Amino acid sequence: MTRTDGRACQENRAAEDGEGPRHEKRKADADGNKDEDVYTKKKSIDWFSVLEDMGQGAYGQVKLAQYQTPRTEKVVLKYVTKNRILVDTWIRDRRLGTIPLEIHVLNYLRAYPHKNIVNMLDFFEDEVNYYIEMTPHGLPGMDLFDYIELRADMSETEFRSIFYQVACAVGHLHSVGVVHRDIKDENIILDGYGNIKLIDFGSAAYVKNGPFTVFVGTIDYAAPEVLSGKSYLGKEQDVWAAGILLYTIIYKENPFYDVNEIMNNELRLPSVVSEASADLIRRMLNREIDQRPTIEQVLDDPWFKNIDLSASIGQDLHTLRASAAENQPKALSVPASRRGTRGARSRMHSALHAGPGSPRGAQFPMDLPTSLTKLLPDQS
Ligand SMILES: Nc1ncnc2c1ncn2[C@@H]1O[C@H](COP(=O)(O)OP(=O)(O)O)[C@@H](O)[C@H]1O
Numbered sequence: 001m002t003r004t005d006g007r008a009c010q011e012n013r014a015a016e017d018g019e020g021p022r023h024e025k026r027k028a029d030a031d032g033n034k035d036e037d038v039y040t041k042k043k044s045i046d047w048f049s050v051l052e053d054m055g056q057g058a059y060g061q062v063k064l065a066q067y068q069t070p071r072t073e074k075v076v077l078k079y080v081t082k083n084r085i086l087v088d089t090w091i092r093d094r095r096l097g098t099i100p101l102e103i104h105v106l107n108y109l110r111a112y113p114h115k116n117i118v119n120m121l122d123f124f125e126d127e128v129n130y131y132i133e134m135t136p137h138g139l140p141g142m143d144l145f146d147y148i149e150l151r152a153d154m155s156e157t158e159f160r161s162i163f164y165q166v167a168c169a170v171g172h173l174h175s176v177g178v179v180h181r182d183i184k185d186e187n188i189i190l191d192g193y194g195n196i197k198l199i200d201f202g203s204a205a206y207v208k209n210g211p212f213t214v215f216v217g218t219i220d221y222a223a224p225e226v227l228s229g230k231s232y233l234g235k236e237q238d239v240w241a242a243g244i245l246l247y248t249i250i251y252k253e254n255p256f257y258d259v260n261e262i263m264n265n266e267l268r269l270p271s272v273v274s275e276a277s278a279d280l281i282r283r284m285l286n287r288e289i290d291q292r293p294t295i296e297q298v299l300d301d302p303w304f305k306n307i308d309l310s311a312s313i314g315q316d317l318h319t320l321r322a323s324a325a326e327n328q329p330k331a332l333s334v335p336a337s338r339r340g341t342r343g344a345r346s347r348m349h350s351a352l353h354a355g356p357g358s359p360r361g362a363q364f365p366m367d368l369p370t371s372l373t374k375l376l377p378d379q380s
């Protein structure tokens with residue numbers, strides 16, 4: 001499968017694992033199994049055995065779980081703790097009731113499945129949490145944050161393929177009117193066979209509800225116009241974040257170390273791996289919003305000419321994890337401190353939101369709350 005002009009994405013559009021909604025209740029086997037009525041009640045966390053922690057994000061926990069017998073499927077469960085969901089991220093839906101926007105968007109996306117976007121199978125709730133049930137991507141899978149840390153010599157073919165798939169995912173989202181608003185390495189997972197998925201719709205929004213005045217996402221990936229307090233439409237900022245991501249995948253460090261650098265510093269590339277990749281980074285990290293390419297233009301970039309996504313260029317994740325465990329810290333190809341700390345700066349919803357009486361949007365850095373200041377990299 002060789003395509004140019006971003007059309008390789010189109011091939012990906014079918015939902016290879018999109019089993020679709022699974023709200024139906026299955027009856028237990030009628031063979032005297034003591035769990036036989038476990039599935040007859042409303043779905044709850046009791047239907048599952050939790051196997052392991054998969055990640056701890058800003059808002060809750062993500063676990064690998066397995067349906068108790070007689071079902072046996074393994075699923076990923078993201079716990080979204082109700083009392084940590086911000087007021088402005090609930091949405092009222094005639095059919096679904098009042099639910100977190102994250103779930104609303106994931107549910108909307110079930111009608112537009114994409115190979116590079118996580119698939120929500122179902123969701124349910126109890127008094128404390130919502131639970132988002134997802135297909136595991138790779139067993140084990142690994143997120144791109146860890147992969148960048150552990151993978152020593154990523155070839156240009158490999159990082160081009162990873163990034164192209166992210167761009168396909170973002171292109172699809174934008175084409176159906178959704179902006180992700182938290183594109184970064186932690187929110188991308190790999191299956192070990194070279195296939196990636198974009199996850200974490202906890203900051204996502206519908207384009208039609210913009211322009212947005214509240215900062216969401218992660219400072220390192222935030223576009224300068226957002227940090228300067230301007231209202232924004234979302235797509236352009238996803239492209240900026242994807243530019244930061246591309247730089248981070250290639251160079252294993254952030255292009256800018258603090259807000260001041262994001263707003264003012266000249267972009268410097270430590271080396272030029274290829275002219276084409278360097279050009280694309282420079283185009284995406286353009287501070288002039290209207291000169292920044294759209295995601296469709298990114299997909300049409302010459303760097304992706306003749307890209308072949310069928311070539312398996314994954315790295316066995318069992319081996320990668322094992323070598324990391326044996327050789328710590330030697331296996332780490334880059335100290336985490338170079339790229340900031342996982343999760344520490346994630347999802348600072350509203351953190352830059354100006355208080356009542358202030359102009360719409362943040363007056364950065366004047367309105368920076370102390371909670372956020374603490375999380376920023378050293379600006380000295
Ligand atoms: N479907 C999934 N498959 C594998 N790992 C996942 C999946 N969903 C989440 N994770 C892991 O859990 C972490 C946190 O999930 P995420 O949805 O990003 O939560 P948060 O909103 O708290 O950041 C991710 O960085 C990833 O490591």
Ligand SMILES: [Mg+2]
Pocket residue numbers: 057058186187200346
């Ligand atoms: Mg996340």
